[in-house]
Amino acid sequence: MSAPTGDIGLIGLAVMGQNLILNMNDHGYTVVAYNRTVEKVDQFLAHEAKGTNIQGARSIEELCAKLKRPRKVMLLVKAGDAVDAFIAQLLPYLEAGDIIIDGGNSHFPDTIRRVKELESKGFLYVGAGVSGGEEGARYGPSIMPGGSPAAWPHLKSIFQDISAKTASGEPCCDWVGEGGSGHYVKMVHNGIEYGDMQILSEAYSLLKDVLGLSHEEMGNIFEEWNKGELDSFLVEITRDIVRFNDEDGTPLVAKILDKAGQKGTGKWTAISALDLGTPVTLIGEAVFARCLSALKQERVHASTILKSHAQAQFTGDKQQFVEDIRQAVYAAKLISYAQGFMELREAAKEQGWNLNYGGIALMWRGGCIIRSRFLGDITNAFRKNPGLQNLLLDSFFTDAIHRAIPSFRRVVSQAVLLGVPVPCFSSALSFYDGYRSAKLPANLLQAQRDYFGAHTYEIEGQEGKWVHTNWTGRGGRVASSTYNA
Ligand code: 6PG
Numbered sequence: 001m002s003a004p005t006g007d008i009g010l011i012g013l014a015v016m017g018q019n020l021i022l023n024m025n026d027h028g029y030t031v032v033a034y035n036r037t038v039e040k041v042d043q044f045l046a047h048e049a050k051g052t053n054i055q056g057a058r059s060i061e062e063l064c065a066k067l068k069r070p071r072k073v074m075l076l077v078k079a080g081d082a083v084d085a086f087i088a089q090l091l092p093y094l095e096a097g098d099i100i101i102d103g104g105n106s107h108f109p110d111t112i113r114r115v116k117e118l119e120s121k122g123f124l125y126v127g128a129g130v131s132g133g134e135e136g137a138r139y140g141p142s143i144m145p146g147g148s149p150a151a152w153p154h155l156k157s158i159f160q161d162i163s164a165k166t167a168s169g170e171p172c173c174d175w176v177g178e179g180g181s182g183h184y185v186k187m188v189h190n191g192i193e194y195g196d197m198q199i200l201s202e203a204y205s206l207l208k209d210v211l212g213l214s215h216e217e218m219g220n221i222f223e224e225w226n227k228g229e230l231d232s233f234l235v236e237i238t239r240d241i242v243r244f245n246d247e248d249g250t251p252l253v254a255k256i257l258d259k260a261g262q263k264g265t266g267k268w269t270a271i272s273a274l275d276l277g278t279p280v281t282l283i284g285e286a287v288f289a290r291c292l293s294a295l296k297q298e299r300v301h302a303s304t305i306l307k308s309h310a311q312a313q314f315t316g317d318k319q320q321f322v323e324d325i326r327q328a329v330y331a332a333k334l335i336s337y338a339q340g341f342m343e344l345r346e347a348a349k350e351q352g353w354n355l356n357y358g359g360i361a362l363m364w365r366g367g368c369i370i371r372s373r374f375l376g377d378i379t380n381a382f383r384k385n386p387g388l389q390n391l392l393l394d395s396f397f398t399d400a401i402h403r404a405i406p407s408f409r410r411v412v413s414q415a416v417l418l419g420v421p422v423p424c425f426s427s428a429l430s431f432y433d434g435y436r437s438a439k440l441p442a443n444l445l446q447a448q449r450d451y452f453g454a455h456t457y458e459i460e461g462q463e464g465k466w467v468h469t470n471w472t473g474r475g476g477r478v479a480s481s482t483y484n485a
Pocket of ligand 1: 105130131132133190262263264265266368369
């Protein structure tokens with residue numbers, strides 16, 4: 001048998017897999033393609049991959065035999081059991097030092113487990129988040145790889161060659177860190193994606209329902225927004241979506257059922273934030289907003305019973321309010337990204353990952369769904385100060401939020417008065433007001449806990465000394481044991 005020539009193998013010929021293979025081929029790599037339903041391999045070779053250097057494999061054994069060592073096999077299959085099943089099938093045909101890469105949206109605890117298991121057997125394992133949808137996969141995704149560090153030198157050139165590039169030519173792919181950190185970063189990316197989408201939906205609802213603007217007018221507004229500090233993929237597609245007319249000449253988006261779906265990555269981000277005790281409120285609200293939207297029937301029924309008792313209509317300066325909404329979008333995004341990076345920092349602490357926050361912002365700068373000009377500013381902030389405690393404390397962002405806050409308050413209060421739901425806007429503003437408060441009412445909360453459960457409290461200035469008071473004269477003097485979630 002002739003010497004193997006494959007640079008990398010790829011399992012899973014759905015659209016993302018096919019496009020990644022074609023992208024790698026464009027960059028001069030020899031890819032060996034395999035799919036569980038083998039006919040798909042033949043079809044791919046006969047059509048999309050016709051005339052390329054792409055090779056096909058009709059079995060896992062053949063796939064592995066066609067790869068140069070150390071073998072690199074990338075899985076682009078459904079997250080969950082399918083990943084474990086393919087790993088089990090691959091292992092008999094791999095040797096120590098060979099690398100398996102999972103390019104799907106796997107849950108990070110699974111990746112942590114797989115890295116450990118595979119490393120204990122002498123293999124290398126990488127969980128790589130890939131973002132950018134079909135087009136990104138084909139022409140330049142954002143790739144977030146983490147896992148066995150020894151794998152990175154073997155993957156670096158392929159991944160960085162096929163990834164998106166920033167305007168200054170930097171690849172939107174770099175080594176994230178150990179264990180499940182690559183998939184964790186991708187998960188937070190998706191959580192932020194949920195937040196950005198909900199923020200824009202709230203802006204859309206204010207423009208449409210409060211100001212009564214037409215879809216054409218909104219298209220022009222999103223177009224303007226996309227020229228400034230909100231310049232981003234999601235604003236760009238929102239502009240195109242609101243301008244898109246159905247065959248009858250009316251806006252298609254207005255006909256779409258207002259019931260959001262979700263595959264779970266935003267929920268995982270919120271759950272992890274709760275586990276870490278990090279107040280990632282905006283993403284949490286974005287997930288719940290999707291859940292509330294899904295209660296369509298219930299909402300339709302409730303709408304016939306529950307009244308708003310809100311102000312009837314907006315009476316202010318429309319032009320100014322459009323600008324206020326733009327500023328509110330920017331402020332909410334600032335707070336959401338600050339929260340996202342807070343979550344990354346806490347997870348890194350808990351997991352012992354050494355994360356490069358500027359590098360993460362750079363990976364998100366291009367190729368992925370949340371790509372935006374703004375991520376360039378975040379990269380700069382972390383490059384200037386890698387130990388930055390919170391994004392809002394970087395002078396560029398402190399100035400930016402200070403400029404936006406008056407508008408943000410006007411938008412949230414108008415929405416409240418008019419009875420328009422803005423869960424992400426309002427929770428972001430509350431977070432901002434809480435984060436900048438030296439004093440919060442948690443003193444009362446601590447007293448209440450001690451009153452009914454003898455949970456003890458500390459006196460300001462005497463931290464570390466836990467005190468219990470017999471508030472009623474009836475309770476005992478014994479405090480409950482301390483338990484912190
Ligand atoms: C990406 C996206 C992608 C995500 C889908 C669906 O980065 O390319 O985040 O990975 O899975 O957009 O997400 P939901 O169905 O949960 O909205």
